[in-house]
Amino acid sequence: MAKQAAGPESGMSDQWSDEHGVVDSSAIPTHDAGGAPIPVTIPIDLAPGVRVVYTTRLGGVSQGGYASLNLGGKGGDEPGSVEANRQALSRELGKPLRLVSQVHSARVVDADGRDPAGMDAPPADAQVTTRTDQALGIFAADCLPVLLADPEAGVIGAAHCGRKGLVAGVIASLVDMMVSKGADLGGIVATLGPCICPDCYQVDEDLARSFDQVFPGTAGTSRFGGVSIDIASAARMALRASGISRVVDSGRRVAAATHYLKDDQELDAIRKVDKGAEQARDIRADRAGHWLCTVENPLWFSHRRAVLAGVETEGRMLALIMRED
Numbered sequence: 001m002a003k004q005a006a007g008p009e010s011g012m013s014d015q016w017s018d019e020h021g022v023v024d025s026s027a028i029p030t031h032d033a034g035g036a037p038i039p040v041t042i043p044i045d046l047a048p049g050v051r052v053v054y055t056t057r058l059g060g061v062s063q064g065g066y067a068s069l070n071l072g073g074k075g076g077d078e079p080g081s082v083e084a085n086r087q088a089l090s091r092e093l094g095k096p097l098r099l100v101s102q103v104h105s106a107r108v109v110d111a112d113g114r115d116p117a118g119m120d121a122p123p124a125d126a127q128v129t130t131r132t133d134q135a136l137g138i139f140a141a142d143c144l145p146v147l148l149a150d151p152e153a154g155v156i157g158a159a160h161c162g163r164k165g166l167v168a169g170v171i172a173s174l175v176d177m178m179v180s181k182g183a184d185l186g187g188i189v190a191t192l193g194p195c196i197c198p199d200c201y202q203v204d205e206d207l208a209r210s211f212d213q214v215f216p217g218t219a220g221t222s223r224f225g226g227v228s229i230d231i232a233s234a235a236r237m238a239l240r241a242s243g244i245s246r247v248v249d250s251g252r253r254v255a256a257a258t259h260y261l262k263d264d265q266e267l268d269a270i271r272k273v274d275k276g277a278e279q280a281r282d283i284r285a286d287r288a289g290h291w292l293c294t295v296e297n298p299l300w301f302s303h304r305r306a307v308l309a310g311v312e313t314e315g316r317m318l319a320l321i322m323r324e325d
């Protein structure tokens with residue numbers, strides 16, 4: 001069984017757990033039979049027969065700023081560590097990972113025709129499949145992963161939604177390809193993964209203004225005193241514009257996982273690299289509700305937090321969607 005921080009609702013012992021569905025901690029191993037760490041992931045209930053999983057920083061073999069479950073291959077981490085982390089994740093999910101080389105575009109790939117044994121990662125920012133034998137993964141550390149499924153039609157998709165990709169129309173492109181492969185607009189349900197929140201995502205004024213012209217009302221004020229943009233809100237706008245009205249909130253499960261892992265020893269050790277980021281703010285202290293913010297919740301890798309902390313290395317997480325066999 002995968003080590004999942006907020007898994008099936010069993011073994012709950014207190015009221016908080018009853019409300020938030022925290023699995024009994026004592027039942028979850030941290031290492032496999034061979035002594036390798038088991039990736040710590042957070043499952044989200046999106047739709048029947050569809051599984052969404054967010055990886056965290058925990059349960060891998062990478063070191064330093066990459067500690068420990070870095071899944072990104074472009075950031076300078078040891079290739080052997082990245083590969084070990086990906087293989088461990090694939091084992092836990094029971095499916096090969098299908099990845100793309102993300103370029104902040106609106107390009108979508110049809111993952112149905114990809115070689116099951118191939119390790120290629122075509123340049124794209126979204127992918128679609130009807131197959132049950134692969135997990136579609138989107139890298140992120142502040143950018144927003146959006147996962148979609150039409151469970152009836154058996155079509156799933158995933159998009160990497162940064163500021164540029166949203167403006168380029170990556171969500172519309174993804175929805176178009178899902179529909180072309182048999183999805184029904186009225187049957188599609190979506191969820192938004194962890195990303196940098198509008199309180200934290202301070203940007204240049206010109207940039208905020210142009211983003212706000214495309215997604216009205218998404219520019220605001222950051223907690224650092226400058227202007228900011230809200231990419232999650234923009235993504236919800238793009239989903240509505242594409243005809244998707246059903247959005248499942250990932251925050252509840254993530255809140256449960258955050259609560260469950262608040263005293264985790266590995267998390268405490270990993271957070272030593274965050275110490276220089278005085279402004280990172282720890283939601284465990286005073287920011288309840290910002291569970292999905294990559295800067296504030298120490299469970300997530302965050303490029304912005306690494307910059308604030310003066311750390312030159314940082315990892316990447318994956319948000320994954322897969323159909324069950």
Ligand SMILES: [Zn+2]
Binds near residue numbers: 294
């Ligand atoms: Zn935030």
